[in-house]
Amino acid sequence: xxxxxxxxxxxxxxxxxxxxxxxxxxxxxxxxxxxxxxxxxxxxxxxxxxxxxxxxxxxxxxxxxxxxxxxxxxxxxxxxxxxxxxxxxxxxxxxxxxxxxxx
Amino acid sequence: xxxxxxxxxxxxxxxxxxxxxxxxxxxxxxxxxxxxxxxxxxxxxxxxxxxxxxxxxxxxxxxxxxxxxxxxxxxxxxxxxxxxxxxxxxxxxxxxxxxxxxxxxxxxxxxxxxxxxxxxxxxxxxxxxxxxxxxxxxxxxxxxxxxxxxxxxxxxxxxxxxxxxxxxxxxxxxxxxxxxxxxxxxxxxxxxxxxxxxxxxxxxxxxxxxxxxxxxxxxxxxxxxxxxxxxxxxxxxxxxxxxxxxxxxxxxxxxxxxxxxxxxxxxxxxxxxxxxxxxxxxxxxxxxxxxxxxxxxxxxxxxxxxxxxxxxxxxxxxxxxxxxxxxxxxxxxxxxxxxxxxxxxxxxxxxxxxxxxxxxxxxxxxxxxxxxxxxxxxxxxxxxxxxxxxxxxxxxxxxxxxxxxxxxxxxxxxxxxxxxxxxxxxxxxxxxxxxxxxxxxxxxxxxxxxxxxxxxxxxxxxxxxxxxxxxxxxxxxxxxxxxxxxxxxxxxxxxxxxxxxxxxxxxxxxxxxxxxxxxxxxxxxxxxxxxxxxxxxxxxxxxxxxxxxxxxxxxxxxxxxxxxxxxxxxxxxxxxxxxxxxxxxxxxxxxxxxxxxxxxxxxxxxxxxxxxxxxxxxxxxxxxxxxxxxxxxxxxxxxxxxxxxxxxxxxxxxxxxxxxxxxxxxxxxxxxxx
Numbered sequence: 001x002x003x004x005x006x007x008x009x010x011x012x013x014x015x016x017x018x019x020x021x022x023x024x025x026x027x028x029x030x031x032x033x034x035x036x037x038x039x040x041x042x043x044x045x046x047x048x049x050x051x052x053x054x055x056x057x058x059x060x061x062x063x064x065x066x067x068x069x070x071x072x073x074x075x076x077x078x079x080x081x082x083x084x085x086x087x088x089x090x091x092x093x094x095x096x097x098x099x100x101x102x103x
Numbered sequence: 104x105x106x107x108x109x110x111x112x113x114x115x116x117x118x119x120x121x122x123x124x125x126x127x128x129x130x131x132x133x134x135x136x137x138x139x140x141x142x143x144x145x146x147x148x149x150x151x152x153x154x155x156x157x158x159x160x161x162x163x164x165x166x167x168x169x170x171x172x173x174x175x176x177x178x179x180x181x182x183x184x185x186x187x188x189x190x191x192x193x194x195x196x197x198x199x200x201x202x203x204x205x206x207x208x209x210x211x212x213x214x215x216x217x218x219x220x221x222x223x224x225x226x227x228x229x230x231x232x233x234x235x236x237x238x239x240x241x242x243x244x245x246x247x248x249x250x251x252x253x254x255x256x257x258x259x260x261x262x263x264x265x266x267x268x269x270x271x272x273x274x275x276x277x278x279x280x281x282x283x284x285x286x287x288x289x290x291x292x293x294x295x296x297x298x299x300x301x302x303x304x305x306x307x308x309x310x311x312x313x314x315x316x317x318x319x320x321x322x323x324x325x326x327x328x329x330x331x332x333x334x335x336x337x338x339x340x341x342x343x344x345x346x347x348x349x350x351x352x353x354x355x356x357x358x359x360x361x362x363x364x365x366x367x368x369x370x371x372x373x374x375x376x377x378x379x380x381x382x383x384x385x386x387x388x389x390x391x392x393x394x395x396x397x398x399x400x401x402x403x404x405x406x407x408x409x410x411x412x413x414x415x416x417x418x419x420x421x422x423x424x425x426x427x428x429x430x431x432x433x434x435x436x437x438x439x440x441x442x443x444x445x446x447x448x449x450x451x452x453x454x455x456x457x458x459x460x461x462x463x464x465x466x467x468x469x470x471x472x473x474x475x476x477x478x479x480x481x482x483x484x485x486x487x488x489x490x491x492x493x494x495x496x497x498x499x500x501x502x503x504x505x506x507x508x509x510x511x512x513x514x515x516x517x518x519x520x521x522x523x524x525x526x527x528x529x530x531x532x533x534x535x536x537x538x539x540x541x542x543x544x545x546x547x548x549x550x551x552x553x554x555x556x557x558x559x560x561x562x563x564x565x566x567x568x569x570x571x572x573x574x575x576x577x578x579x580x581x582x583x584x585x586x587x588x589x590x591x592x593x594x595x596x597x598x599x600x601x602x603x604x605x606x607x608x609x610x611x612x613x614x615x616x617x618x619x620x621x622x623x624x625x626x627x628x629x630x631x632x633x634x635x636x637x638x639x640x641x642x643x644x645x646x647x648x649x650x651x652x653x654x655x656x657x658x659x660x661x662x663x664x665x666x667x668x669x670x671x672x673x674x675x676x677x678x679x680x681x682x683x684x685x686x687x688x689x690x691x692x693x694x695x696x697x698x699x700x701x702x703x704x705x706x707x708x709x710x711x712x713x714x715x716x717x718x719x720x721x722x723x724x725x726x727x728x729x730x731x732x733x734x735x736x737x738x739x740x741x742x743x744x745x746x747x748x749x750x751x752x753x754x755x756x757x758x759x760x761x762x763x764x765x766x767x768x769x770x771x772x773x774x775x776x777x
Binding site for chain 1: 748749750751752753756757760
């Protein structure tokens with residue numbers, strides 16, 4: 001019986017990655033950093049999915065991760081587009097400056 | 104013959120077209136729209152006569168033509184035509200008077216160089232059209248709609264000379280007073296629709312027939328007995344009738360309405376506005392005949408108004424004022440007849456009154472032209488020789504109004520009083536009171552009518568204009584002559600005394616109104632059955648029918664002759680003295696119309712305005728306060744909450760993360776993880 005890594009380790013890793021992403025969102029103002037942080041958070045969730053799929057020997061979780069990744073790719077495409085427009089309008093990618101639509 | 108009924112709507116449509124023509128193109132037409140009006144009303148008259156012939160030969164027409172709200176589960180609102188003897192005869196009266204008034208207007212308005220004539224003729228056209236449509240309405244709602252249009256037109260025409268002070272004010276008064284009554288009428292219409300699910304006048308599906316069934320079956324409505332509930336509905340509708348027909352206490356608008364052009368007064372008093380009220384009672388008589396209480400109220404209001412208005416007519420100095428009070432008084436007789444179960448008598452008096460009152464107003468109009476629009480009778484006198492045609496026709500109308508044998512008013516007024524007396528003797532002694540008031544009014548009518556004739560036409564001229572009166576042309580004399588002849592002979596439509604005395608079947612109007620087919624349930628015989636069965640109107644005589652008849656006619660004629668004779672005696676001679684001055688304080692009271700206007704103004708200013716102010720304060724303070732309070736609370740809360748919307752993504756993310764943490768913590772505590 002091959003010794004496997006316990007599932008708790010994956011969870012800790014996942015939580016750590018998620019927190020790094022959250023920290024990035026809360027502290028940075030650069031839109032590109034934002035996008036990266038969001039990616040980190042998404043992938044933290046992916047790690048969870050894969051870990052539990054492996055733990056329960058059920059492939060559904062792994063298949064689901066594929067969908068999440070394609071979704072993340074689409075999100076990045078749109079996100080980059082938004083950042084481009086942001087740059088064009090404000091000559092900057094600072095998210096705190098784009099607050100002119102509020103009432 | 105029945106095919107003619109398909110064209111019957113044109114009776115009302117033709118004057119409506121003349122209204123449009125006068126309104127749009129009147130300014131460019133040679134007589135400013137008068138010719139279109141004469142043609143249209145003449146066409147209506149012709150068509151009405153053909154319809155009358157068709158009805159005389161035994162056909163009736165009761166069709167729904169247009170449904171404007173179709174609700175099969177409750178009730179539909181429709182327009183339709185009901186042409187039976189009553190409406191056919193009324194159509195002829197209305198279109199005849201309207202035609203003559205149009206012709207007369209040529210002399211009174213065009214020849215006098217009035218401006219704004221297209222507006223005048225448009226008003227006349229719409230007035231006639233709405234009255235005609237009201238007359239052939241087959242249901243109460245349609246009747247109400249055109250009833251209101253009639254009111255609107257009277258407002259427009261009374262206020263025709265709107266640049267002066269008095270006419271617009273009189274127009275507003277007429278509109279408001281009648282509207283006050285119509286308010287009750289509207290509720291009555293709704294009540295009829297809700298109670299019976301139909302507002303049809305005629306047939307076994309009509310609401311009078313359904314009301315009778317409900318009464319027989321002893322149904323209850325909203326916890327009230329059938330008779331109580333039906334009486335309430337009857338009284339509500341009666342509100343509109345009292346307003347339009349100028350019955351006490353809603354009569355105050357009518358004397359003021361004299362501010363309008365005289366031909367309009369003729370139209371209002373003889374055929375359209377004022378007649379609409381009593382016509383409505385006659386139209387739904389199958390309903391009123393079931394309700395003894397309402398009938399008694401109608402009879403008493405009628406009798407009282409007849410006497411009350413006549414007393415005021417005695418002291419008036421202006422020719423049109425005298426006529427105005429006589430109109431109120433005469434419509435009181437019609438109401439008296441309706442309340443006393445004399446359906447035919449009421450319609451008979453309505454017919455003869457339409458003729459002689461139109462004649463008197465047009466005659467007064469002719470005098471006013473001659474007097475250069477001075478209406479004071481004390482400035483007239485001696486007009487009988489220079490104005491031969493006017494004098495003779497006016498005299499015929501006056502004798503008819505006074506009820507002197509054999510002029511038309513004698514026959515109809517006599518029948519009204521006879522019916523009242525017979526039913527009073529036949530088990531309804533209360534009616535005797537109304538009868539006595541009616542008799543009192545006969546005397547006063549004779550007096551003020553002859554006083555008016557004497558002051559206007561007899562004696563020496565009392566002013567320069569009276570010495571040199573302005574001439575009138577054919578367009579004034581022609582309508583006067585037609586009406587003058589009718590005022591003499593119209594009584595022979597229904598000379599009941601002759602029929603009773605000789606046995607000859609000469610009560611044509613009675614037979615005609617009784618000729619409606621049984622299915623319509625609008626024939627006179629059916630109505631007298633109803634009043635006998637439900638209101639207990641039996642017949643009683645003093646020493647036999649003929650004896651009662653002669654006695655009643657003798658008393659009425661005697662009183663009329665005494666009144667007329669005393670007026671003739673008092674005001675004869677070259678320079679009559681103002682005998683009413685001797686009445687002292689009574690005259691002051693009468694000249695002020697019993698202070699009716701004053702107390703109504705007090706009601707409006709002293710009571711209604713105060714209540715309205717209090718309601719306004721309550722509305723502004725409490726109701727608006729609540730609404731304003733609610734809005735300021737949300738405004739304040741919104742202003743505070745707005746601050747968390749910074750527009751910075753980082754803050755939103757922080758909120759989300761924080762909320763998540765709080766949520767997890769909550770679950771942890773509540774879920775018992777810790």
